[in-house]
Amino acid sequence: MSSPTWQKSSYSGSSNACVEVRVTEGGIELRESDEGEMVLRTTRPEFAAFLRGAKAGEFDHLTTTP
Template identity: 40%
Template sequence: MSVPDWQKSSYSGNASNCIELAASSGGVVLLRESDAPSIIVTVSPAAIGGLVRTVQGDVLRR
């Protein structure tokens, strides 16, 4: 099993409380919080895409 290549937004800077994403073999996306890296959630690309579009569009504040 390969080690995930975790990515976080450059907007986060050096903060330790951000969400990190990694692509996984099998077509899923891995999601974890940087201050609790042992807890990993597996989501579909469509689900994480919907979350990103919602956050970018600021839909939650409307």
């Protein structure tokens, strides 16, 4: 059985500094591409709630510098 494939956003372009995500039997895993040994695990419902918030702009303020 092969391991699940990591996926990054097409908005990352050719950059290696991005967040990657994959689906596993236990849920969803996230990691930074340049820090691959550090993995965050969450459930599908929790990840879905995060995505809804991101799509609604709830985290947009985190992408700008003060």
